[in-house]
Amino acid sequence: MKGQVLCEKRTASDGSCVAVLTMDNKPVNALSAGVRVGLEKQLQELTADSSVKAAVLSGGPGVFCGGADISEFATGVEGPSLTDIIAAIENSEKPVVAAIDGVSLGGGYEVALGCHWRLASSRAQAGLPEVNLGILPGAGGTQRLPRLIGAEKSVDFICRGTPMKAQKAVQLGLYDQLVDGDYSSLLQAAVEFAAKAAGQDLTLRRLGRGKAKAAELSQKRQEYAKSRKGELAPQAIISCVEAAVAQDFQDAMKVEFSEFCKLMVGPQAQALQYMFFAQRQCQKVPGLDKAAAPGTCGIVGAGLMGSGIAMCCAENGIKVVLLDIDQKNLDRGMTAIKKNYARSVERKSKSQAQVDGLLASITPSTSYDSLGHCDIVVEAVFENMDLKRKIFAELDRVCKPGCVLASNTSGLNIDSIAEATKRPQDVVGCHFFSPANVMPLLENVRGPRTAPQVMAKAMAFGAKLKKVTCLVGNCPGFIANRVMNVSGWTHLIQGGLLPHQIDAAAEAFGMRMGPTRMMDLVGLDLFGRERERKGEQDDQNEYERFQKLLAEEVGPGNPHGWEIKSDWAKDYSKQQFKMRVSLRSHESGNPNKLLRGDGKYKGVVPEDFLGFLLKPELPGMKEWKDVETLPDGFIKYCRVKAPCMTPRDHCWKYTIDRRADGSIFVCIRTTTHPECPEKPGIIRAYYYNSCVFKMSETEEGVMEMTEFIFQDLKGGLPVSLMNAALPKGTLEANKAEMKTLLAKKKGCIARRDPLQLYKASRFGQKSGKGYYSYDASRRHSRDPEAEALIQQVWKNLGVQPREMSQEEIIDVLYLPVVNEGFKCLEEGMALRASDIDVCCVFGYNWPRYTGGPMKWGFSLGLDQVLAKVEKMGLKPSELLKEGAQKKWRINSKEFNAGVASAWNSRWTSKL
Ligand SMILES: C/C=C/C(=O)SCCNC(=O)CCNC(=O)[C@H](O)C(C)(C)COP(=O)(O)OP(=O)(O)OC[C@H]1O[C@@H](n2cnc3c(N)ncnc32)[C@H](O)[C@@H]1OP(=O)(O)O
DSSP: OOOOEEEEEEEEEESSSSEEEEEEOOOTBBBOHHHHHHHHHHHHHHHHHHTTTEEEEEEEESSSOOOHHHHHHHHHSSOHHHHHHHHHHHSSSSSSSEOOOEEEHHHHHHHHHHHSSSEEETTEEOOGGGGGGGGGTTTTTTHHHHHHHHHHHHHHHHHHHOEEEEEHHHHTSSSEEEEOOHHHHHHHHHHHHHHHHHTTTGGOOOOSSSOOOOOOOOOHHHHHHTTTTTTTHHHHHHHHHHHHHHHHHHHHHHHHHHHHHHHHHHHHHOOOHHHHHHHTTTTOOTTTOOOOOOSSEEEEEOOOOHHHHHHHHHHTTTOOOOOOOSSHHHHHHHHHHHHHHHHHHHHTOOOOOOOHHHHHHEESSSGGGGTTTTEEEEEEOEEEEEEHHHHHHHHHHOTTTTTTEOOOOOSSSSSHHTTTTTTTGEEEEEEOSSSSSTTOOOEEEEEETHHHHHHHHHHHHHHHOOOEEEEEEESTTTTTHHHHHHTTTTHTTTTTHHHHHHHHHHHHHHSSSOOOHHHHHOOHHHHHHHHHHHHHHHHHHHHHHHHHHHHHSSSSTTTOOEEEEEEEEEEETTEEEEEEEEEEETSSSTTTTTTTOOEEEEEEHHHHHHHHOOTOTTHHHTEEEEEEEEETSOEOOOOOOOOOSSSSSSEEEEEEOOTTSSOOOEEEEEEEEEOOSSSSSOOOOEEEEEEEEEEEEEEESOOOEEEEEEEEEESOOOOOOGGGGGTTTTTHHHHHHHHHHHHHHHHHOOOHHHHHOOOOOOOOTTBBBBSSEEEETEEEEOOHHHHHHHHHHHHTTTOOOOOOHHHHHHHHHHHHHHHHHHHHHHHTSSOOOOHHHHHHHHHHHGGGGGGGGGHHHHHHOOHHHHHHHHTTTTOOOHHHHHHHHHHOTOOOOHHHHHHHHHHHHHHHGOO
């Protein structure tokens, strides 16, 4: 049995004997069975031993008691009940004085409420945080407190669940007296106090009697229904406090017991208790040694992020050098910090002296050389790889050996950044969430070459900053952004739902803000500009990639090489394009000799092409194999027999990349089987085509082909596109059906709706209008103009407005997130399912009482999740499939072993 209670007899100055009972259960003296048994036994001895006049109850130096043992909740609580023990303390004829040094929380503070007096050191804290675990103070806390400080104040104290420091706690009446000095002074004072109290009538010191003073709490119900939306515990707490006002202690205790039991077995309590341990576990990384936290941090970039990180460091005792090579930016950053702190002084959350100290610990600088003594440097400039690489090259030059070089990128490849230095092992990602001084999450990103001791230092950095720190792998978006980005809100908006319908469902689910309100807050201009920028960058990358491919395969060194020249013309008014491909052989010795006639293609765009990609049942195509679809139902990969211009079997492979600007690139590789069944031995050419289409959407919502790169390599004919393969008229016949199909699917690809709003200068809250319009106090309301823009998109897509149930909307929004979480696990990008939950809860305000997306997914049942994910046309994660088949639970050994092994195979081998 964990824990015990020690007893030591002390003699007070008046000569009387006082028993000092000390709860002993490291690290927080949780009230495990051993402690409860010990308390019960010591109380019996106290009654029996006539030489002892009084008792002091303590938890030793530094911590009084962290409350009931939460780990017992899942396995079932055995041994004497806490309620009975507290009653025994309260009913003792000999005075019991609590001597509180450090925290007295939950059951720990309830024990103190059972004592006749509560003495506290200045380090003490009182709290009833059970609400954060989805339960209530069920050992008489909801009853004794209202009888001590009144019903209204009790509701606030218990429903907020925030611990209160000693001085304030004394003012509120939570503690009777503050004792200056350390633990031994406190203990000495408590012993003297108890000795003096011996023999007094204790009736009035017993809180477990009578009723609490009358109070009206209906207002409080509304208040907490709003501030702790969706949570069951606050309302149950108010019911208990109402009972404290209306009923005698014993009857009201029955109400408390009943409410406690209802909450305890419910899903919210289970999820919140899971979260309690998940939050602590994510900071532990097997195989990493403990490291000292940095004492000095350099920050490169004095923008919003950089100044936020600087404040966060300063407030946690880390000295800062804030660097920006642009003096104006630096001044702006320092001004922002000063303004922020001035507001803290106004709000009295910090004193002027504290603020002066914090500002003194931040040194502004414009010179890289000032970073030479830093233990860690966090680069926090905007997301531009070239710029980041330049900065890291500079850091490599100026930073001392062993300095951790961290990038606050929110998604760029840490490895590419590390390559800019001669010490890639020292490079790590420290992904803060904005605003960095407020948001509790830090994702520490491990690059493929980051050394374990550097990771350990980054983890210690997070702990020192009091961030919930999670180690994650190096993949686009890392964990929180990666999984949340696949949420299907754009699918909904382009599928006939208005923003307020989507947000209402998300907020009822527990999200603090629905996705479109969130977009308005973040700023649609950021999103739009990024799209434009990324679109250009992607074009360039794609162009270079295919130029390279061409050069490798078609270049003069290649004996089968063809030089390809293609040009094309488009006439969108007729929805037609023409293409001409010329192949010139280097083999012939005359590069200008046209080896084959120009291939010509005249096709209808885009429905026929996209229709093919959408619709495996298209006539003429047969034996679809290995079909892999994109989330929106487009084919990502397939093999298909196509009765093309020759009777050969063609094996067509498609790779479709969806790009940030909303366009898609389609790469087709066609091989003709050498073992052609129809004409064995005659045509043995093995040819290979690759076509790259850049599809984008016109203003009118029509997909248009804006670029076409054609390759016909290693012989063979210019490929004929699919409509050449179809019986005449087939496409026409299919067009209507395809249009409907496209209307359904196309919006998913284009994701253009935010762009529409951006183009209409609706940037979100900052411009007073986005998906909603905003008043001067930033309150949102539906906006006919925004809705008209969205309705125009529906019209273009042929979509009708629709109604969906809350459950259906939530499925589309968040089941993709669960699926992506499983993908992170199978790729070894997250160490545990619960780490993903922690990232979403602390990085995205995912409702804590669902336990995060993974816990939520498991609670729905993985078979259900899988079925719905497949129905949505998403490619399910292999791990999810396995889990659904084997009926894993979140704590299944096999599941956790699989996840650990995926992590180890990715990381251990590279240590
Ligand atoms: C009817 C009555 C119901 C109740 O009483 S429910 C319980 C109510 N109490 C609470 O909710 C308090 C929860 N605990 C805390 O808030 C914090 O903890 C403390 C403020 C007490 C200490 O904080 P810090 O010093 O930062 O340490 P740490 O990392 O949070 O905890 C150290 C280790 O102690 C375990 N732990 C803490 N409280 C409890 C508890 N109440 N029951 C069981 N374990 C507990 C943690 O998990 C962790 O363990 P590891 O080192 O293995 O990660």
